[in-house]
Amino acid sequence: MERELRLMKGNEAVAEAAIRAGVDGYFGYPITPQSEIIEYLMEADPAKTTGMVVVQAESEVAAINMVYGGAGCGKKVMTTSSSPGISLKQEGITYIAGAELPCVIVNVVRGGPGLGTIQPAQSDYFQAVKGGGHGDYHLIVLAPASVQEMADFVGLGFDLAFKYRNPVMILSDGAIGQMMEKVWLDPPRERSKEIPEWATTGKTADRKRNIITSLELDPFRQEVFNRKLVEKYDAIRENEVRFEEYLCEDAEYLLVAYGTSARVCQKAVQLAREQGIKAGLLRPITLFPFPTKRISELAGQLKMALAVEMSAGQMVEDVQLSINGKIPVHYYGRMGGMVPTPDEVVENLKERIIGG
Amino acid sequence: MKEITGIKEYIKPENLVYRKSSLLTDDIMHYCPGCGHSTTHRILAEIIEEEGIQQDTIGISPVGCSVFLYNYIDIDWQEAAHGRAPAIATAIKRLLPDKFVFTYQGDGDLAAIGTAETIHSCNRGENILIIFINNGIYGMTGGQMAPTTLPGMKSSTSPYGRDVATMGNPLKITDIVATLPGTFYVTRQSVHTPANVRRTKRVMRKAFQYQKLNRGTCFIEIVSNCPSGWKMTPVQANKWMEENMFPWYPLGDLKVPEEQQDQQPKTE
CATH class of the missing domain: 3.40.50.970 (Thiamin diphosphate (ThDP)-binding fold, Pyr/PP domains)
Structure with a gap:
């Protein structure tokens, strides 16, 4: 089909x-x-x-x-x-x-x-x-x-x-x-008929009983777990790290954003480039694991990174950890159900550039 | 006292009148002397063995004294978060409708933190068995007041006795679930005398057999004791239970299937 x-x-x-x-x-x-x-x-x-x-x-x-x-x-x-x-x-x-x-x-x-x-x-x-x-x-x-x-x-x-x-x-x-x-x-797809060996589907004679639990009172064994x-x-x-890059090859300014913010930032990158700012976008697809390695590599070519998110600044901490002080990392965001516009993002990026 | 000597000479096949269920593991049970849990475990293991449904049974153990129930009976188990066993049982039974699914829960688990899960699984008429051990106290955490603690009864969080004006009244949750159309069979029993053990085993077997009918939730309350938590000897605890718990929680069936004659499977 x-x-x-x-x-x-x-x-x-x-x-x-x-x-x-x-x-x-x-x-x-x-x-x-x-x-x-x-x-x-x-x-x-x-x-x-x-x-x-x-x-x-x-x-x-x-x-x-x-x-x-x-x-x-x-x-x-x-x-x-x-x-x-x-x-x-x-x-x-x-x-x-x-x-x-x-x-x-x-x-x-x-x-x-x-x-x-x-x-x-x-x-x-x-x-x-x-x-x-x-x-x-x-x-x-x-x-x-x-x-x-x-x-x-x-x-x-x-x-x-x-x-x-x-x-x-x-x-x-x-x-x-x-x-x-x-x-x-x-x-x-058809529903799977496979039964994992750990599943509780009734203990048969050919295996030990399966127990689904998160309890272990022995601290030694709990630490092993x-x-x-x-x-x-x-x-x-x-x-399992997954991410997508948009115009990052020659980027000097990196926007990092996921989900709805990433869609806004893709447009913001286009607008910034029209104004002569070499911006790029890295969109994490997996937030755990975070694309730390790739962001760290990109830091070598960048002047600044800007995390854009619809929060008070949460993912920005993982961007900072990835870049580890090599270049400035800033945050721009909206909260309370407000979605940033591409123009807002570009304006904020320009302010950061002027502000150094 | 006369010392018993030569006990080995009595251990011969013709003298064996009782044996341990093959489904009870050799793990040493952690229960206090006189506690009703171990007796109830034994009944449960015997029924599953005698009905030949080990490969078709999934149990859900609670948070509370019987948290390690999965160590004692040789079937597949899931360990629930405090109060959530009926929700877990709901999903297992919906996804594996041919299996026998039961929960085993204490009073704090079932009638306090898990009240919503209890009421709603019964109200949906989930085709599961809920075994409810009511000893009127939180045993595992050291004897705190339970939803089923009697008025005036002392516990570590009601040290002057349960004051119903500020601490509420004992919750008769079994009476509540008996009013719900989703429940099929609701009964209250005990395991403190041989006669009561036999009766409880009879009703529990019936409840397992009812699951084949797919007619709704079976709910068995077992009014039990807590010698350690009640600060009594096992004998005192059973006497206190008879005199104080049974008047609040009278033993017997609260709801029996309407078409008992036609539908009821044969017992024993």
């Missing part, structure tokens, strides 16, 4: 991609601006076609624990939410990381803190990339910048989640979730 071209919202694309990727279970709770995902799935009723289970849980807490249960059975399971709901899921997410279970979690970010706003923001970067829940763990974090990537990252997310037995977060935002674009959808996790995260850093 061939890929199919559709005009869809980012949220709808996630839902349709989930059905086509052969997802076994979706567990969600409504919250703006991502409720279209569960609405789409309930209407599509994939239980009748692929056998995919769709459940509206009583809370985000229950939904993420349903994900834990399904993932523990070796199934492809996912949940989606937006910022306040993702905060509620953090307990479950750290247990999933601690039990080394694969799953996909989508955060269609809205502005905070607290109830905040329902407009798009990128203010959950720290929560997604640096931890969120308690304990030493990392999610693999994918940052889509288009409706196409919203669809594509569902399948990619599950591939990575199962490769590393690690939760994957798709860190989107309200703009990407709500906007409509054309999207090429993959042909439907922590070290194993660190090794896994190092392997992810080594193998």
Whole structure:
């Protein structure tokens, strides 16, 4: 079968991609601006076609624990939410990381803190990339910048989640979730019949009982486990960095931005170049692992880097760590659901250049 | 006291009247002497063995004293976060509908932090078995007040006795779930005498068999003791339980299947 071209919202694309990727279970709770995902799935009723289970849980807490249960059975399971709901899921997410279970979690970010706003923001970067829940763990974090990537990252997310037995977060935002674009959808994949050897599907005579847990009271053994996790995260850093460059070959000024901000910055780079400023854009596609190495390499040719994000300045810290003092690193951003314009970004870049 | 000598001569096949379930592992249980958990574990292991469903059963162990339940019974297990077992069981059963899925939870887990998960899984009529051990106290964390602690009962966080005016009343969550259309069978039992152990084993077997009918949630409360937390000997604790816990939490069925005659599977 061939890929199919559709005009869809980012949220709808996630839902349709989930059905086509052969997802076994979706567990969600409504919250703006991502409720279209569960609405789409309930209407599509994939239980009748692929056998995919769709459940509206009583809370985000229950939904993420349903994900834990399904993932523990070796199934492809996912949940989606937006910022306040993702905060509620953090307990479950750290247990999933601690039990080394694969799953996909989508955060269609809205502005905070607290109830905040329902407009798009990128203010959950720290929560997604640096931890969120308690304990030493990392999610693999994918940052889509288009409706196409919203669809594509569902399948990619599950591939990575199962490769590393690690939760994957798709860190989107309200703009990407709500906007409509054309999207090429993959042909439907059959749901996998493979059962991972660690899955709890009933103990058979040929194996020991499987136990899904994150508990270890012996500090020696817990530390051994922590070290194993660190090794896994190092392997992810080594193998899974994804990013996109735009006009970076001769760039003197580097914009670093992901998601919606990266779309704004692509236009800003064009405008800056029209004004004779050699700007380029590096768009991290994975936020963990961060494209540290590439940004560090580029620092040799750059005069300055500017992190542009819809937050008070969160990703900028990873840009600073990557550049490690070699050149000045600045931040420009909007908050509270405001999206920066390309002109604003160029103006800020010019001010920084004049200001040195 | 007369010393028992030559006990080995009594260990012969014709004298063996009881054996350990093959599903109980050789791990030494960490429970305090007299605790009802170990008896309930044994019943559970025996039923799974006797029904021949080891390869089809997935258990969810809680946070609380029975957190290491997965070390004692030789089946597949998932360890839940505090209170979340019914949500986990929901997903397992939806994704593996042919399996037997049960949770095993204490009163703090099921009736305080996990109230929402308990009520809503029962309200959806998830086709799972919930085993609820109610001893009116947080045992593992050292004897704090539970949602089911009796009025006036002392604990480390109600040192002058539970004052219902400021600390609330004991929550009869089993009575609540019995009112929900989603529950199929709701009963309250105990394991403090041989007769009660046999009765509890009977109802638990029934609850496992009911899962094949796909008619809704089965919920078994076991009113139990906590000699350490209650600061009593096991004998005192069982007596105190009979005199104080049972009037609040009377034993017996709270909800039985309507078409019991037609639908009820044969027991024993």
